[in-house]
Amino acid sequence: MTSPDEQDFGIIEPAELPADFEAFFSRHKSEFLRAAGARTRNPHDAEEVLMDAALVMYRKWERILAHPNPIALAHRILDNAIVDFYRRRARTADREVSYGEVSYADVPTADDLLQLRGHDSLDRALAELEQRAPLQANCVRLRYFTELDFAEIATRLDITPGAAKANVHLGLKNLTRLIGLPDPGKGKS
Numbered sequence: 001m002t003s004p005d006e007q008d009f010g011i012i013e014p015a016e017l018p019a020d021f022e023a024f025f026s027r028h029k030s031e032f033l034r035a036a037g038a039r040t041r042n043p044h045d046a047e048e049v050l051m052d053a054a055l056v057m058y059r060k061w062e063r064i065l066a067h068p069n070p071i072a073l074a075h076r077i078l079d080n081a082i083v084d085f086y087r088r089r090a091r092t093a094d095r096e097v098s099y100g101e102v103s104y105a106d107v108p109t110a111d112d113l114l115q116l117r118g119h120d121s122l123d124r125a126l127a128e129l130e131q132r133a134p135l136q137a138n139c140v141r142l143r144y145f146t147e148l149d150f151a152e153i154a155t156r157l158d159i160t161p162g163a164a165k166a167n168v169h170l171g172l173k174n175l176t177r178l179i180g181l182p183d184p185g186k187g188k189s
Contacts, residue, residue, distance in 0.1 A: 021061050025054060028071065031146055032078055038145030039082045041123070053081035072158040079138075125178035129171060135159075136171030143168045 032053065037046035056077050057064060067073045130137040135157065142153045143164075153164040 017058070018061060020065070021058060024070070024074075025057065028074065031148070032074070034146045035075070035078060035141065036082060038141050040085070045085065049081050049085045050078070052085065053078040056081065069155065069158050072156055075156045121179050122175075125175050128178050129174055133167075133171065133174065136167045136174060139164055139167035140171035140175065 029050070032050050033046055036049045036053075037043055040046045040049060053074075057074055060077070064070045064073050064077075126137055126141070129140070138157060139153055142148045142156060143150075148156065150161045150164045150168070153159075153168070154161040157164065159167075
């Protein structure tokens with residue numbers, strides 16, 4: 001019998017990716033990562049979501065190529081991967097050990113919590129806007145978290161640039177109301 005050190009486990013070589021898929025994914029990877037990061041608020045979770053979405057995109061690459069708007073379909077796959085990530089997290093939440101039960105975990109400090117305090121009301125407002133008007137929420141996220149212009153937003157969501165601009169405007173107006181900020185009114189003309 002051979003020892004585990006002497007056994008040949010057979011190294012599996014990575015699969016050859018289609019050149020057009022590799023080019024497409026590398027061209028849009030940072031954009032996908034920013035979009036996922038805006039929704040997960042954690043760079044590690046964003047990378048995990050992006051890799052899950054990349055796997056689905058690879059499996060459906062022929063369908064993406066055949067779609068009239070491939071980037072919009074890729075963003076839809078990414079959005080679905082984010083939803084799946086949170087569903088998975090909700091299913092496993094009762095089986096995981098919390099910070100209080102682990103003695104070696106780094107417990108967040110008061111400074112960490114104070115730094116996140118500003119995001120809490122925005123996250124709640126975006127979640128509520130997502131339920132009420134998902135297109136407005138997506139437009140606001142793509143405009144301000146992913147830093148896309150209106151034409152790029154229109155391409156990603158398969159809408160017109162005018163609709164993208166209107167949805168960003170309405171989304172910001174609704175977010176202002178949901179957060180509870182005072183109405184800025186009209187400026188001096």
